[in-house]
Amino acid sequence: MIEISEVSKSFNGWQAVSELSLTIKEGELTVLIGSSGAGKSTMLKLLNRLLEPDSGSIRLHGQNILEYSPQQLRRRIGYAIQSVGLFPHWTVEQNIGAVPVLLKWPKARIVERVSELLELLQLAPEKFRHRYPHQLSGGQQQRVGVARALAADPDLLLMDEPFGALDPVTRASLQQELANIQALSGKTIVLVTHDIEEALALGQRIVLMDQGRIVQQGAPRDFLLAPANDLVREFVGQSDAGIRLLGLDKIADRVRRQPAIPGEPIRSSDTLRQALSVFITRRVQSLPVVDERGQPAGVLHFADLLEPPR
Template sequence: MIEFQHISKSYHGKPIINDLSFTIHDGEFIVLIGPSGCGKTTTLKMINRLITMDSGKILIDNEDITKKDLTDLRTHIGYVIQQIGLFPNMTVAQNISVVPKLLKWGKEDMDKRVRELLEMVDLPYEEYAHKYPNEMSGGQQQRVGVLRALAARPPVLLMDEPFGALDPITRDTLQEELKDLQQKLNITTVFVTHDMEEAIKLADQIVFMDKGDIVQMDSPEEMLRNPKADIIRQFMGKHTKQNTIELTCGEIMKTNVLKVDNKRKVLESLELMRSKGTDSVVVVDKTNTYMGIVNIDDLQKRGIPGQSIENIIRNDVITLSTEAHAKEAMDAIQNQRADFVVVLNDKQKVVGIITKGSIARSLSTTLWGENNV
């Protein structure tokens, strides 16, 4: 748990952060958002003591951070900045090992960890571990930046606009990978952005800041439904139009669903998922009738090369009809931590999929119009 208690900070007599108090629970994903200069980066950097507050206290697990040994504090907090910040003269493996090395891990442990991390984001060790940053794309470098921050298994991760410089598709993929890793590893994360769509997609709680104050701290859904100040509405650029209570799954689903035929072979399916950057696909039969899903873990662990995917299809995914209430999909994704819900028509054909991203997009479109975010 991270607690901000009455934190203030001024530069040259000008108040930048005013009596900030809020709490971040273990495993929570917090997004700090607000106009440029409102104090997001300052707030973030106070957590790992890159910036010192004038007054107030920050406690991590009830311990005042100023009382902790600085190296100890920083090696327990992963930190990712916007400009990637990989060391150009170090290979990917060396970059990832920076903190483990500081912590004096043995070579074998370090090597194992590098392999394990690269695998998590689908950068094969053999191909990437010995590359230098300038031999990779921006998205790949940013992945390595995230892995480096995660290398020593820190309980806390700080990220300052890490995906700002990426193209929308890469950014989308990395957002999904990050959220996935964060949930799997249960890392308490504080993420700075000025992009509302990104905030809605990633956050458990959004902290909206303006001029060094918290204007509203709420879940994405609550902030979308009840923005408490004009600055928040302005920030999203539009005005509240209609209630979302009446929306159905059919209205908020994404229709370009990645699907595979149940006769498809294991390796082909793996390749397809790799190339699309996804970790699961919906399985249908020849008539587009829903059969279940397959995920990459099952394919890798239980799939037999040369055989079809038929015996590893899972049926534990939530399906809803197009007529079902959108709120059911939201609840499923929010509370049961499902990554997505599959939408079927009354003949059990797959017509769409609902993810946190598609909910965010459709909610903001409904509330603020087409050109939002």
């Protein structure tokens, strides 16, 4: 899908990205993570030609991105950023439909696409399509920004700290919606964050950068179980590694198919980390579990948290 080969970019003698090579698979959600100045956002801007590399090459579906005009490329790539950047005097519908209008989609198709995306992002179309950005909360504006990035059904979605300015509850909700969108659509997504919790929650693959170079890349479990060096250990918080490992697995992966027991049930779609919190607050050894339809799914025992992943 994306082949980055020995790409470098500097600004006034400062090396933002240094001989970086990376392959991003189609349909994968890749998270670029690192501290401020690591080169994450620069790399993202190089992917859609907001910046041009000093050296090296970037290929999209086997074609060098320099062979596209910047306009052609950006119409194939969705881009969502923390500041959202909605046009203040345009309605939600006009903001989401901006790129499809440029692509000369039929009006009926644009209206249909706007409705589809608003529903996907938990915004009732009849309620929100004619509102203006100042009439929306921060979380609603961010949802509209994501919808706009997805509007033309791009090959690739780039997201630069998209949820960084949101409160924890709204942020968690949007993270879950993004995970759902990726699972349903199979979109290739590259997301930049400095938050290890967000990276572990969303990333199918994590790429940790430092001083413009890749320090380690791999699945979330690799970072927690086999950090490459002290920098990675410090970044993932080795003292919290066990708790974070529980956040990678679902209750459904460990639940025992047993008759229901008394008590308020937990959901099979929740993580083992969430289950641990319930075990501790209720001071119990077993919890009833229900599936997404609210039907009994079995029982989770405290000892099940220690079992290896299936």
